[in-house]
Amino acid sequence: MADTIAHPPPHEEEADLHVRHHFATAEQQMDASTLGMWTFLITEVLFFGGMFAAYAVYRQMYPGAFASTSQFMNVKIGAANTAVLICSSLTMAMAVRAAQLSKRGDLIKYLIGTLIFGSAFLVVKAFEYHEKYVEHLIPGPYFNPEHLAPQFLHNAQILFFLYFCLTGMHAVHMIVGVGLLTYLLIQAYRNVFSANFFAPVEMIGLYWHFVDIVWIFLFPLLYLIGRWHW
Amino acid sequence: MSANSHVHIPKVGTLVAVWAALIVFTFITAEVATINLGEWNIVVAMLIACTKATLVAWIFMGVRFTSQLTKLFCVAGLVFLSILLLITFSDYSSRSWTHHAQPWATNKALGTSK
Numbered sequence: 001m002a003d004t005i006a007h008p009p010p011h012e013e014e015a016d017l018h019v020r021h022h023f024a025t026a027e028q029q030m031d032a033s034t035l036g037m038w039t040f041l042i043t044e045v046l047f048f049g050g051m052f053a054a055y056a057v058y059r060q061m062y063p064g065a066f067a068s069t070s071q072f073m074n075v076k077i078g079a080a081n082t083a084v085l086i087c088s089s090l091t092m093a094m095a096v097r098a099a100q101l102s103k104r105g106d107l108i109k110y111l112i113g114t115l116i117f118g119s120a121f122l123v124v125k126a127f128e129y130h131e132k133y134v135e136h137l138i139p140g141p142y143f144n145p146e147h148l149a150p151q152f153l154h155n156a157q158i159l160f161f162l163y164f165c166l167t168g169m170h171a172v173h174m175i176v177g178v179g180l181l182t183y184l185l186i187q188a189y190r191n192v193f194s195a196n197f198f199a200p201v202e203m204i205g206l207y208w209h210f211v212d213i214v215w216i217f218l219f220p221l222l223y224l225i226g227r228w229h230w
Numbered sequence: 231m232s233a234n235s236h237v238h239i240p241k242v243g244t245l246v247a248v249w250a251a252l253i254v255f256t257f258i259t260a261e262v263a264t265i266n267l268g269e270w271n272i273v274v275a276m277l278i279a280c281t282k283a284t285l286v287a288w289i290f291m292g293v294r295f296t297s298q299l300t301k302l303f304c305v306a307g308l309v310f311l312s313i314l315l316l317i318t319f320s321d322y323s324s325r326s327w328t329h330h331a332q333p334w335a336t337n338k339a340l341g342t343s344k
Contacts, residue, residue, distance in 0.1 A: 027236040031297050038300050042307035049311045053318045060322070075260065082256045090249040093240065093290045100239045195237070202292075209291045213283045219256070220275035224263035228271070 018197040030199060037203045041210050048214055051169065055162045055221060058155075065155035067226025072137055072145055073163075074128060078223035081124050082215060088117030089212045095184075096205045099198035104191055107201070111185045114208070118178050125171055132160075139164070163222055170218060173211045180204045238295040248289045255282050 023029040059066045091113035098106035136144040139157035148156055184204055187193065193201055259278040267274060287293050293304060 030236070031300070034296055035300050035303060038296075038303045038307075042303065042310065045307045045311055046314065049314050053315055056315070057318060057322050079256060079260050083253055086249060086252045086256065089252075089286060089290055090245060093245045094242070097240055097242070097245070100237055206291050209286050212290075213286050216282045216286070217276075217279050220259050220263070220279055224260065224275060226271075227260075227263035228266040 026196075033199045033203055034206075037206050041206065044210060048166075048169070051162070051166050052217070052221075055166065058158050058162065059225070062155040062158065065152040066159050067229055068149060068152055069145070069156040069159045070223065070225040070227070071229070072132075072135065072148075073223045074131065075223050075227065077124060077128055078219055081121050082219045084117050084121050084124070085212050085215050088114050088121070089209055091117060092205050092208045096198070096202050099188075099193045099201040100195060102194040104188060104193070107188045107193060108185065111181055111188055115178060115181050115185065118174055118181065118208075122171060122174055122178070125167065125174075166218055166222065170211065170214055173214070177204075177208050177211055180207065238292070240289065240292070244289060248285050251285060252282055 019026050019029055023032065091110045095107055095110035095114060098104075098110055132138060135146070136142055137160055139161045143153070143157050143160070145156065181204065184201055187200065255278050259275055262274050262278075263271060265271075287304070293301060
């Protein structure tokens, strides 16, 4: 009795194992996944949006301090890291494409590529943080940048506070992304994904691209303010 | 396969072209920042950043292929973000309209600017 309720005979059109029973078609299932992921990403937009708003408020309040403090940002490293992230977005998009075409070898190749670019970004970021530490650029009692006009000493810390908040939260998202990519890589190795089932690759891809977009805004806002000054 | 007829597979050329455009825009935004455009520096930087973000969302994230509902959600996200920024700035930009509304600018005891 219980068995007949728990295992109803499969409908003819449900031959595709990857379509869950509460979805009518694979397309509907994919649309639902995509919509859910975008809803999550919108909450992320607002999460980072709050910090961007704080940045905007303090920047218009202390434009001089922000402009002269940004000289302590390493533009070359920032630009290089931007390029690395853009490359990782390309390999991620290629990975999704490979999954859609059931090309397991390509999928693994591109996922490893994305992992390498993502990890390279984080390693560079770690060196950058270390540089900031050595140069006394951590806000607090030991904040003491060289050659900074003394009237900016107080407000310059606000920029560095925002810098560490924004890039720190971005880096946390990158670390989560690297974890998700590792999961995808294991699943791809086990040959889980195919043209019939690639939703996880596509959804984690959306997340990865979103984190890239956050950096696209962080780079000019943190590294390039008042660059023409110095 | 009928199950996959709705899947849109992007062309490799399109993805590589977007990648190249993003790299070029990164170079441009870094170089433009070395020129003094006054108030326009930030405007140009944000226009380039928005263009890059749109490219990533539209092509890499495949918004162009998603349902109308998902597109509506994306726009809703931007609307919510603009409400956040608009209300914050309507507050801060109107504070100077009243007396003593900027303690950080007038109160020496707070030890900040001016």
